[in-house]
Amino acid sequence: MSDGQIAAPRTSEFEIFLVAVPGLGGPLCAEARAHGFTAKTVSGGVTIKGGWPEVWRANLELRGPSRILARIDQFRVVHLAKLDTRARQVPWSTILRRDVPVRIEASCKSSRIYHSGAAAQRIARAIQEELGAPISNDADVAIKARIENDICTIAVDTSGEPLHKRGHKEAVAKAPMRETMAALFLRQCGYTGSEPVLDPMCGSGTFVIEAAEIAAGLKPGRSRTFAFEKLATFDAATWDAMRTAGTTQTPTHRFYGRDRDSGAIRMSRANAERAGVSAFTEFAETSVQELTAPDGPSGLVIVNPPYGDRLGETNKLRPLYRALGHTLMTRFPGWRVGLVTSDDNLANATGLPFSLTAEPVLHGGLRIKLYRTAALP
Numbered sequence: 001m002s003d004g005q006i007a008a009p010r011t012s013e014f015e016i017f018l019v020a021v022p023g024l025g026g027p028l029c030a031e032a033r034a035h036g037f038t039a040k041t042v043s044g045g046v047t048i049k050g051g052w053p054e055v056w057r058a059n060l061e062l063r064g065p066s067r068i069l070a071r072i073d074q075f076r077v078v079h080l081a082k083l084d085t086r087a088r089q090v091p092w093s094t095i096l097r098r099d100v101p102v103r104i105e106a107s108c109k110s111s112r113i114y115h116s117g118a119a120a121q122r123i124a125r126a127i128q129e130e131l132g133a134p135i136s137n138d139a140d141v142a143i144k145a146r147i148e149n150d151i152c153t154i155a156v157d158t159s160g161e162p163l164h165k166r167g168h169k170e171a172v173a174k175a176p177m178r179e180t181m182a183a184l185f186l187r188q189c190g191y192t193g194s195e196p197v198l199d200p201m202c203g204s205g206t207f208v209i210e211a212a213e214i215a216a217g218l219k220p221g222r223s224r225t226f227a228f229e230k231l232a233t234f235d236a237a238t239w240d241a242m243r244t245a246g247t248t249q250t251p252t253h254r255f256y257g258r259d260r261d262s263g264a265i266r267m268s269r270a271n272a273e274r275a276g277v278s279a280f281t282e283f284a285e286t287s288v289q290e291l292t293a294p295d296g297p298s299g300l301v302i303v304n305p306p307y308g309d310r311l312g313e314t315n316k317l318r319p320l321y322r323a324l325g326h327t328l329m330t331r332f333p334g335w336r337v338g339l340v341t342s343d344d345n346l347a348n349a350t351g352l353p354f355s356l357t358a359e360p361v362l363h364g365g366l367r368i369k370l371y372r373t374a375a376l377p
């Protein structure tokens with residue numbers, strides 16, 4: 001490659017970038033490694049190496065990435081005229097289809113090219129004139145061009161819809177946890193699929209359904225479509241074989257969701273049904289004050305209680321956190337607890353013996369943290 005610094009897919013391997021929620025790069029890297037990828041944590045996410053089959057498999061099997069980008073070219077560029085010429089040498093026809101619309105998103109940082117709109121326009125023109133594919137702001141296929149320190153990286157967004165949209169959840173509670181984050185918080189709590197999980201404030205059931213799917217060996221991307229299906233590199237037969245390969249199992253444990261809100265419980269049941277896990281999930285309307293541990297072995301309690309971002313709201317929530325802590329300390333011996341909240345004082349109000357706190361995670365403008373205990377006495 002003339003100016004390039006990474007291999008373009010003319011060769012069979014290139015860099016695949018797994019976008020991470022800020023603060024969750026570490027557990028995402030661990031997840032990718034557990035799935036057999038050679039993964040490295042970098043700023044903003046995790047990189048793995050591979051070809052298109054690895055792109056498909058990562059989208060299908062990994063629970064943690066927000067989206068997955070295939071880095072198809074990289075070159076140094078210091079002015080727009082050079083970008084105009086160099087963008088025409090990207091192997092567009094091996095990656096994009098002439099009949100599929102595409103949109104361009106460009107960003108510039110610490111570079112002599114600083115006008116992202118002008119950069120996007122040069123790349124759009126190169127695609128239109130070299131390949132003939134239509135350019136449209138509503139296109140499902142997106143090319144992301146990032147110019148940083150005068151190096152332009154061209155990537156295709158292979159996911160399309162963000163990956164937390166697994167394709168089963170129609171009903172969503174107020175402030176739902178994203179599935180991608182829920183899966184990585186479960187992983188950080190040491191959950192591997194071999195113990196019961198209970199969420200005492202389950203909302204739309206995200207933690208419970210993710211935990212049940214993991215235990216059943218269900219692939220997170222099994223029910224949805226991806227942008228990579230619209231690329232020239234797509235092979236439907238290989239993809240179908242990959243999607244249906246492997247076995248699922250009926251978990252030996254149960255997965256429990258509780259909430260004081262009847263609407264939340266209805267939503268959770270409907271979401272579990274669509275995800276195909278209703279046979280081993282149980283949802284019931286109960287407040288944390290009345291909650292008792294289910295019969296059978298202990299496991300993991302994981303919860304994100306309501307959290308406020310203003311002092312007044314935080315103070316009002318203290319009694320709820322205190323009640324949650326009291327219930328768990330008195331009625332859940334042997335269970336570990338993972339609690340996600342935005343405020344150390346609220347976490348402390350539970351009185352739970354947190355020994356482990358993970359790195360803060362940026363979510364919806366808030367810094368939230370996972371607090372973890374060992375098995376409760």
Ligand SMILES: C[S@@+](CC[C@H](N)C(=O)[O-])C[C@H]1O[C@@H](n2cnc3c(N)ncnc32)[C@H](O)[C@@H]1O
Nearest residue numbers: 176177201202203204206259260261287288306
């Ligand atoms: C932030 S939401 C949880 C969102 C959930 N993790 C999801 O992904 O949809 C908090 C939930 O706590 C529930 N809740 C509030 N007070 C409660 C109480 N005293 N007992 C049980 N649930 C309660 C609310 O109804 C709400 O569904």
